[in-house]
Amino acid sequence: MTDHNRTKSSNQDPSSVYFIHPSDSNSPQLVSVKFNGSGFHNWKRSMLLSLLAKNKLVFVDSSLEKPEITSIEFKAWERCNDLVCSWLIFNLDDNIAKSVLFLKTAREIWIDLNERFGYTSMTQVYSLEQQSNKLHQGADKISEFFTKIKSLWDAMSDANPLPQCTCLKCTCNLE
Structure with a gap:
């Protein structure tokens, strides 16, 4: 060809x-x-x-x-x-x-x-933590409240991720 x-x-x-x-x-x-x-x-x-x-x-x-x-x-x-x-x-x-x-x-x-x-400052992480602390269900349905709290958790996880093993040999002590 x-x-x-x-x-x-x-x-x-x-x-x-x-x-x-x-x-x-x-x-x-x-x-x-x-x-x-x-x-x-x-x-x-x-x-x-x-x-x-x-x-x-x-x-x-x-x-x-x-x-x-x-x-x-x-x-x-x-x-x-x-x-x-x-x-x-x-x-x-x-x-x-x-x-x-x-x-x-x-x-x-x-x-x-x-x-x-793409980088998150500690100020942004702190702000997310404060939002999480102030969150309450109020008149929201359980599904609505869960969506709000899950969104905050995901944002916090994305902003401040836990370290992950990258060596693939378990020598970095992150497992």
Whole structure:
């Protein structure tokens, strides 16, 4: 199979990262709420799920390297990267979108957003703990109250995660 035919077939193969479904360009709103500077971890999780469902997560998680400009796959990569960039930018508040508009790759946008909004300060953790302490059921149904408390617990866990073993040999004493 020639390089041209291989690239053409990968563009038409729904399992390929280079495949663009006809509806992909018509649905730039991937998450329910545009990111406006607060709730980054929730927005990020929603975006990751959407990108994974569209088989485009590889453009932000660095598992797919940019092909050389001479590669037959370069144009397909460039087209998909630009599509993912447009999705990311569209799902950001206008002020945040302007700050990443001129970054060249979806990966660069993703890294920039993570560096600016992905870290939680101890002030934010303290604020979540205070919200948790003030929470009471009141007139809420049990399911509503549980949803509120679970949301706070998840936010606290995300903001201040427990350390996890990364050595895979159990020599780091974190198990």
